[in-house]
Amino acid sequence: MKLTKGKINELLTQPGCEHNHKKEGEGKNKSCTQQAQPGSAQGGCAFDGASIALVPITDAAHLVHGSIACSGNTWGSRGSLSSGPNTYKMGFTTDLSENDVIFGGEKKLYQAIGQLITRYHPAAVFVYSTCVTALIGDDLDAVCKAASNKFETPIVPVHAPGFVGSKNLGNRLGGEALLDYVVGTREPEYTTPYDINLIGEYNIAGEMWGVIPLLEKAGFRVLSKITGDARYNEVCYAHRAKLNVMICSKALINMATAMKERYDIPFIEESFYGVADMNRCLRNIAAFFGDAALQERVENLIEEQTLKLDIALAPYRQRLEGKRMVLYTGGVKSWSIVSAAQDLGIEVVATSTKKSTEEDKARIKQLLGQDGIMLEKGSPEELLRVIEKTKADLLVAGGRNQYTALKARIPFLDVNQERHHPYAGYVGMVEMARELDEAVHSPIWRQVRQAAPWEIWQQEHESLLHLEAE
Amino acid sequence: MTTILSPNKSLSVNPLKMSQPLGAALAFLGLKGMMPLFHGAQGCTAFAKVVLVRHFRESIPLSTTAMTEVSTILGGEDHVEQAILTIVDKYKPQVIGLLTTGLTETRGDDMGGILQVIRERNPKLNNLPIIFVSTPDYKGSLQDGYTAAIESIVSTDYGSFTPDQPLMASVGMQPQVTILCSSSLSPGDVEELKAIVEGFGLTPIMIPDLSRSLDGHLEDNPHTVTTGGTTLTQLQQLNRSCFTLAVGESMRKAAQILEQRFGTKYEVFSRLAGLDGVDAFLWRLSQIITSRCDHHFPIIPNIPAYLQRQRRQLQDTILDTHFYFGGKKVVLALEPDLLHQTAWLLNSMGAKIQGAVTTTKSPLLEDLPIETVIIGDLEDLEDLAVGCDLVITNSHGGPIAKRLHAPLYRMGYPVFDQLGNGQRCLVGYRGTMQFLFDVGNILLEEEVKHSPCSSTYVNS
Numbered sequence: 007m008k009l010t011k012g013k014i015n016e017l018l019t020q021p022g023c024e025h026n027h028k029k030e031g032e033g034k035n036k037s038c039t040q041q042a043q044p045g046s047a048q049g050g051c052a053f054d055g056a057s058i059a060l061v062p063i064t065d066a067a068h069l070v071h072g073s074i075a076c077s078g079n080t081w082g083s084r085g086s087l088s089s090g091p092n093t094y095k096m097g098f099t100t101d102l103s104e105n106d107v108i109f110g111g112e113k114k115l116y117q118a119i120g121q122l123i124t125r126y127h128p129a130a131v132f133v134y135s136t137c138v139t140a141l142i143g144d145d146l147d148a149v150c151k152a153a154s155n156k157f158e159t160p161i162v163p164v165h166a167p168g169f170v171g172s173k174n175l176g177n178r179l180g181g182e183a184l185l186d187y188v189v190g191t192r193e194p195e196y197t198t199p200y201d202i203n204l205i206g207e208y209n210i211a212g213e214m215w216g217v218i219p220l221l222e223k224a225g226f227r228v229l230s231k232i233t234g235d236a237r238y239n240e241v242c243y244a245h246r247a248k249l250n251v252m253i254c255s256k257a258l259i260n261m262a263t264a265m266k267e268r269y270d271i272p273f274i275e276e277s278f279y280g281v282a283d284m285n286r287c288l289r290n291i292a293a294f295f296g297d298a299a300l301q302e303r304v305e306n307l308i309e310e311q312t313l314k315l316d317i318a319l320a321p322y323r324q325r326l327e328g329k330r331m332v333l334y335t336g337g338v339k340s341w342s343i344v345s346a347a348q349d350l351g352i353e354v355v356a357t358s359t360k361k362s363t364e365e366d367k368a369r370i371k372q373l374l375g376q377d378g379i380m381l382e383k384g385s386p387e388e389l390l391r392v393i394e395k396t397k398a399d400l401l402v403a404g405g406r407n408q409y410t411a412l413k414a415r416i417p418f419l420d421v422n423q424e425r426h427h428p429y430a431g432y433v434g435m436v437e438m439a440r441e442l443d444e445a446v447h448s449p450i451w452r453q454v455r456q457a458a459p460w461e462i463w464q465q466e467h468e469s470l471l472h473l474e475a476e
Numbered sequence: 477m478t479t480i481l482s483p484n485k486s487l488s489v490n491p492l493k494m495s496q497p498l499g500a501a502l503a504f505l506g507l508k509g510m511m512p513l514f515h516g517a518q519g520c521t522a523f524a525k526v527v528l529v530r531h532f533r534e535s536i537p538l539s540t541t542a543m544t545e546v547s548t549i550l551g552g553e554d555h556v557e558q559a560i561l562t563i564v565d566k567y568k569p570q571v572i573g574l575l576t577t578g579l580t581e582t583r584g585d586d587m588g589g590i591l592q593v594i595r596e597r598n599p600k601l602n603n604l605p606i607i608f609v610s611t612p613d614y615k616g617s618l619q620d621g622y623t624a625a626i627e628s629i630v631s632t633d634y635g636s637f638t639p640d641q642p643l644m645a646s647v648g649m650q651p652q653v654t655i656l657c658s659s660s661l662s663p664g665d666v667e668e669l670k671a672i673v674e675g676f677g678l679t680p681i682m683i684p685d686l687s688r689s690l691d692g693h694l695e696d697n698p699h700t701v702t703t704g705g706t707t708l709t710q711l712q713q714l715n716r717s718c719f720t721l722a723v724g725e726s727m728r729k730a731a732q733i734l735e736q737r738f739g740t741k742y743e744v745f746s747r748l749a750g751l752d753g754v755d756a757f758l759w760r761l762s763q764i765i766t767s768r769c770d771h772h773f774p775i776i777p778n779i780p781a782y783l784q785r786q787r788r789q790l791q792d793t794i795l796d797t798h799f800y801f802g803g804k805k806v807v808l809a810l811e812p813d814l815l816h817q818t819a820w821l822l823n824s825m826g827a828k829i830q831g832a833v834t835t836t837k838s839p840l841l842e843d844l845p846i847e848t849v850i851i852g853d854l855e856d857l858e859d860l861a862v863g864c865d866l867v868i869t870n871s872h873g874g875p876i877a878k879r880l881h882a883p884l885y886r887m888g889y890p891v892f893d894q895l896g897n898g899q900r901c902l903v904g905y906r907g908t909m910q911f912l913f914d915v916g917n918i919l920l921e922e923e924v925k926h927s928p929c930s931s932t933y934v935n936s
Contacts, residue, residue, distance in 0.1 A: 041542075042540075042542035042544070043542060043558075044540070044541045044558040045513075045559035045561070047521075048518075048522070048540075049522060050519050050523070051518050052519075054519045054523070072578070072613075073612070073613035074488075074494065074495050074613055075494075075497065075520060075523060075524075076519075077488075078493050079495055079498055079524060082872055083530070083892075092875070096489065097488075097489065097490045098487060098489055099491060100488070101491065102614045103614055103615070104614055104615050107614050115486075117486035119487075121485070137517050137579040137582075138613070141579065141582050168517035168518070169547075169548050169579060170544075170545050171545075172518075385566075386700065390698055405529070409534060409535030410698070415694070
């Protein structure tokens with residue numbers, strides 16, 4: 007894959023992505039093409055995004071061709087879990103030195119791939135370019151091709167140097183690498199009429215494991231997981247699925263659209279968060295196959311699960327009823343978590359719409375009602391202001407805002423990719439309810455807000471002290 | 477003399493090393509009212525932030541010039557300027573620490589020139605110190621970046637000190653010393669060090685003072701820059717110090733810079749844990765006090781009573797714990813300063829250093845209680861560690877220790893699976909005791925676990 011301006015534009019203007027539907031037909035929609043602002047930008051880069059999308063392939067080695075920061079500062083930190091191989095957790099890098107920067111790093115990369123394969127025998131190697139190697143012009147494609155022939159192992163070049171754009175663009179560049187080098191290269195042992203792929207679910211905190219048994223029970227087979235807890239092989243034969251189910255994110259929409267074009271696989275977008283969404287997801291997949299027996303099985307499953315869930319959630323619903331929550335998270339999660347929270351009787355008083363599409367925003371509006379606040383921008387100060395104004399009981403956000411809340415002594419729950427507990431599916435719903443309950447009702451809040459006895463004494467005797475001073 | 481091996485590997489596996497910009501940012505975070513600014517792609521900053529946030533469990537102020545493909549080709553001047561102006565506008569820092577990354581170093585931005593032009597164009601920045609340091613990712617390690625930032629901090633001119641109000645009584649009355657704190661010192665270590673120096677009746681200026689910024693504390697109001705650390709006023713008064721105590725060999729050059737600028741004499745202490753190391757440090761502190769007195773009437777060196785008591789406690793601790801250290805085979809993978817201090821401490825307890833891995837060059841590496849040291853990664857450590865009794869490295873050592881069936885003691889950066897890294901203190905007599913208890917307990921537990929009679933004992 008050559009990384010050209012045209013390619014990047016194409017990825018940023020995916021027709022299936024709501025971000026690109028122009029607002030009232032005027033101008034460009036900014037979300038995807040927006041440039042990071044010097045001095046205020048906060049997020050990760052394209053390399054970060056590509057790693058997020060690809061590293062969950064567990065039996066592959068992920069080799070970072072660049073200077074130490076890109077691998078040394080990041081390896082092993084992703085929350086994506088594996089049910090088997092752990093090769094993906096290892097940090098591999100060419101650790102470029104000044105000499106390599108001057109004379110080029112291609113030879114070193116070739117040798118590194120050789121050493122890696124000889125010692126660790128991975129199913130495949132993903133080689134990531136970075137700012138420095140892109141800048142010095144190392145020919146990643148050529149090295150990977152030569153090494154692939156020599157060492158008889160699939161080697162996939164990933165062109166996502168940090169400076170080309172945001173994390174979001176990086177996700178899609180990761181997807182492009184899969185489309186160009188992986189999908190369609192092998193055949194599954196067998197297929198069934200109900201084969202589906204999951205796209206954009208990375209098995210953070212093992213979330214996928216709460217959902218796959220449900221899908222199987224309903225009668226679907228997950229052919230390929232792209233990419234949570236995936237083996238390289240299953241991504242290779244993803245082109246034999248009957249349906250692509252995109253989970254909670256348009257990050258890999260380029261994969262869904264390309265697979266529709268190339269292999270005629272339709273796609274739907276679903277969420278695993280919250281009862282309503284989980285139900286809808288199962289029903290939509292069954293509806294796609296249009297098989298009456300399958301649909302009946304799904305209905306039975308939903309009935310059985312909701313019944314169990316109602317019993318499990320009852321005590322939490324009682325304790326969370328009427329609590330006020332501010333939600334600050336990206337994209338689809340901004341409404342899928344709203345609906346999950348409302349299931350529990352929590353009132354969502356404000357949510358972010360920074361990364362949301364027009365479609366997302368419409369759903370949020372509908373869910374929040376009249377008084378709900380939609381945050382377009384979310385600086386820490388702005389978040390705290392809204393929390394104060396709405397008298398919210400807790401903030402639900404990503405890890406980056408954790409300390410904004412904690413330092414302000416406000417209950418907090420992490421719902422982004424660094425979290426350690428699964429919230430997806432019916433099981434996840436109970437977990438989320440339990441954690442929301444613990445966050446809000448923890449006995450610590452009184453202590454961290456409490457003034458010291460001498461401070462209280464001083465406040466009470468302020469006037470007295472003034473008199474004495476005079 | 478220890479032989480230093482730097483194997484010419486094309487592939488680094490499970491890196492131990494972290495990047496220079498991350499180290500420089502850490503040093504900058506020890507100044508008050510600071511906003512570190514990375515000149516590079518936004519990922520450079522995001523990754524460093526994640527590491528520091530996970531290690532300290534604190535909000536970490538960092539910002540980025542957010543270089544793009546186009547600005548990388550055309551030059552980053554505008555991005556630096558825009559970033560500085562935005563930061564000043566939004567966060568109102570008292571000082572900015574500007575550092576480069578692999579991206580901008582490869583491009584070769586002329587930072588001196590860029591900063592000059594920015595200053596000429598924006599007179600409102602006149603009173604804002606911008607400390608600049610060059611930290612390419614493709615050279616050196618966290619310790620090198622940290623050290624480079626300290627050298628920039630002590631080289632920068634902060635203008636002379638003109639007090640708005642009369643000098644505080646303590647300044648001028650008590651002799652002031654500058655303490656240079658290397659990257660091996662945690663906020664808790666810096667706190668302990670400061671308390672020791674103050675205990676002698678000296679006024680310390682800590683550079684940097686992580687014990688006021690990354691120690692983990694609650695503030696009454698939300699903030700976006702560091703709320704504590706070395707203040708600008710302190711930096712303006714560096715010339716008043718009568719002595720520089722450099723803790724960590726990596727601080728030597730910074731101490732020399734202070735000597736050149738202000739004629740301040742210095743001494744380097746390569747370790748501050750273990751009886752000998754702490755003794756030497758306290759002895760020097762007492763000398764600083766005595767040397768200010770009339771030489772005709774020498775006074776008896778006055779070591780604070782609580783420290784003399786701690787010394788006896790440490791000696792007792794050494795006695796109690798030595799059973800578990802004697803003959804134990806330990807492997808270490810740490811940055812040079814920390815490696816030197818820890819290896820000698822273990823050696824002084826009768827443990828054997830089975831293997832040592834480090835990240836970067838240092839004169840200290842020639843003086844380790846082991847024949848060879850490797851400048852390498854955690855794959856090298858794993859190869860060296862077969863049959864060892866204890867692994868000492870950062871949290872990434874977890875899976876390795878598990879494969880080796882050896883316990884792990886966490887040290888260095890990052891430590892993400894353990895609480896309290898901001899408060900942890902492993903220097904001074906007190907810190908040494910803590911280390912001996914912590915590691916001793918691990919070794920004791922292992923002995924019980926592997927003792928042949930333990931299973932029958934449990935069953936009976």
